[in-house]
Structures are given as C-alpha cells and as structure tokens.
Amino acid sequence: MVTSNHKCPKDTLKLKVCANLLNDLVHVVIGSPLLSSKSSCCSLIENLADVDAAVCLCTAIKANVLGAHLNAALSLSLLLNNCGKTAPKGFKCA
Numbered sequence: 001m002v003t004s005n006h007k008c009p010k011d012t013l014k015l016k017v018c019a020n021l022l023n024d025l026v027h028v029v030i031g032s033p034l035l036s037s038k039s040s041c042c043s044l045i046e047n048l049a050d051v052d053a054a055v056c057l058c059t060a061i062k063a064n065v066l067g068a069h070l071n072a073a074l075s076l077s078l079l080l081n082n083c084g085k086t087a088p089k090g091f092k093c094a
Contacts, residue, residue: 008056010044015060017041018079019067025078042083053085058093 018041045053057079061072072093080087087093 008059009048009052010056012056012060012063012065014044015041015056016065016067017044018057018060019065021082022066022075022079025082041079045083045085048085050080050085051088051091053083054080054087054091054093061093 021041045056048056054076057076058072060066061075066075076087076093
C-alpha cells in the first residue's frame, strides 16, 4: 500500500465540480457526452502529478465534498481514469 505525506495543493472545495463528472460516470449512457463535467473537473487536476491528483480527489471523496456515497476506490478510479490520470500502484483511498 502506498502511503503518502502529500497534501492536496488545490482547495478541496473547488473539487466539488468533480461531483457532476462522477454523477455522469455512474449514470452514463453509452454515447452520452461528458464534455462539460469532464473539462470542469479535469482542468483542476490536469497540471498535477498522478499521486497529487489522487490525493486531492481522495481527500474530496473522504470529506464527502463530492456528495457521492460510493465506494471511495471506485469513485477515485472513475475520476482519475476519465481525466487521463492513474493512481500510483498500491494507492489506497481509505
């Protein structure tokens, strides 16, 4: 398991825009565009290293900023993958 002393370099409350993307991903219909939600969320983490993006999104998920009551690991994976990021091997959002 990867443990990290990293802190999110973004204001966690700004990541609330990722709730829309997460909601879209959970209720996705094949062929549905995710452009507006994706661009709003992904632009916040696009300049972050994968580990920092994972820490930020995990922090938002654990603080329930995203308002989703899903499995944290699943939520993190969905958001990271759709923003072109990957969690570091062994990273746990717990």
